[in-house]
Amino acid sequence: MAVINRIAGFAEEMAAWRRHLHAHPELGFECHETAAYVVERLREFGINGIETGIATSGVVAVIEGQGEGPTIGLRADMDALPIDETTGAIWASETPGVMHACGHDGHTTMLLGAAKYLAETRNFKGRVALIFQPAEEGPGGGRVMVEEGILDRYDISEVYALHTLPGVEAGGFFTCPGPIMAAVDTFHIDIQGCGGHGAYPQDTRDPVVAAVGMVQAIQTIVSRNHYTLDELVVSVTQIHTGSAENIVPDTAYINGTIRSFDKDVQQMVWARLREIVEGQATSYGVSAELRIDQGYPATVNDPGRVTFAAEVARDVAGEAPVVTDRSREMGAEDFSYMLNERPGAYLFLGQGDAAGLHHPGFDFNDAVAPVGASFFARLVERAQPVA
Structure with missing residues (x-):
């Protein structure tokens, strides 16, 4: 790995930072x-x-370079998982x-490592804005930081x-x-029927049967309403209803997730859900309410910035691969809010053999922290070189 020598020199110090952060995780906005x-x-x-x-708890720090120039933003998320x-x-x-099961302790450490090096050398024009963000795993700290004006305030x-x-x-x-990460939306369906004795279903308006009909129809959105090559996931993940074997309940609840990359596909899913819920409710003689909680938008990389970032990555990756045609992910990421406002790129950094993300056995690989820190540092130096 062709890391910057100075950063390699304080790799043990970076490991100590990361392990401190790992031992003291915090959730959401309360970092x-x-x-x-x-x-x-x-x-x-x-x-x-x-x-x-x-x-609430986010931090932006600015390092001044040599002379006038633009400001480049580097972001790390800080929050852990329950x-x-x-x-x-x-x-x-x-x-x-509570634990760091998604590597945010490592992300924060890599940005701190880059900060230490850049503050010492300042071998760049303009400025670098270091963005330490809370609540990536939850309500969307990236969205709030954008709404609170950091991109404009720091230019x-x-x-x-x-x-x-x-x-x-x-x-x-x-x-x-x-697009590299999907948009995520959550749907909720509340069904109101009329319960009664299980032995006399003719006297009820059964929300259970209506729920089953809705779930079956929802499966046709992916299989019949969208172009096969446009990636889309619509998953029903919860059905709650009933209390005993001889009681037809009054209500039922359906919950699920939508993952998409294209706004037209997203709008199509919303429209079909409304049509299915309304149509099935009418056919089964129940009433139903659909609620859609719009979550993180798709994370969309700027093609030119991807090309540039890949060139920088090759400088520091050594013999490790640099892949620029990786398949996009159905997971979601609130860095999307920043990429909606400014061009840039989001990259994955290989961890090696390890437990998966969001697994209780996951632990960040300290050996790759100098690689990530070197990437951030070289990115700034090459994007804003001193004449």
Whole structure:
């Protein structure tokens, strides 16, 4: 791995940062201790342009380069997941029921490593804005940071982010132009029937049968209403109804997820859901209400920035692969809100053999942290070179 020598020199220090963060995970917007730790490190590096409390606990720190130039944004997420850890590591979570199972401790560490190097060298024009974001796993800290104006306030012209990826070669980079992560929406269907005795169904308006009909019809959206090559997932994940074998209930509830990349496909799914719910409710003599919670939009990479980021990745990956035609993911990511406002790129960084993301046995591979930090640093130096 052709990491920057200076960054390789403080790799053990980075591992110590990461393990501290791993042992002290926080959820959602409440990443206050994590943010305080980040700010303490930034001040040690001589970085004074720091804003805190964005999106509750987010941090933006600015490093001034040499002379006038644009501002490039680098983002790392800080929050953990509500999972009981099973790694058995010395640095395992000290907070019951909470752990870094998605590598955000590593993401924060890689950005801190880049910050340390860039603050020492300042071998770039313009500025770099370091974005430490809460609540990627939950309500969408990326959206809130954008709404609170960080992109405009710091005049950020383009944005980049890394995400660790287990199961592929350590230190390799994997990305693609255009959509790389899906939009995610959640649907809820509340069915109101009329219950009664299970022995006399003719006296009821059965919400169970209506729910089954709706679920069966929902399966046809993917199989019959969209073009096969447009990736789409519509999954029913919950059905709740009934209380006993001899009672027809009054109500039923259906819940599920929609994953899509194209806005027209997304709108088609919403329309078909409305038609199915209304039509099935009428046919079974019940009433039904559909609610759709629109979640993160699709994460869409700028093709030109992907080409540039891949060139930088090849500088630091050494013998590890740099893949620019990776298949897109049905998972979702709130970095999408930043990419909706500014061109940029989102890349995966290979973790090597490890437990999967969101698994209680997952632990970030400290050996790849200098690779990610070198990528961020070289990205800034090549995007905004000093004449």
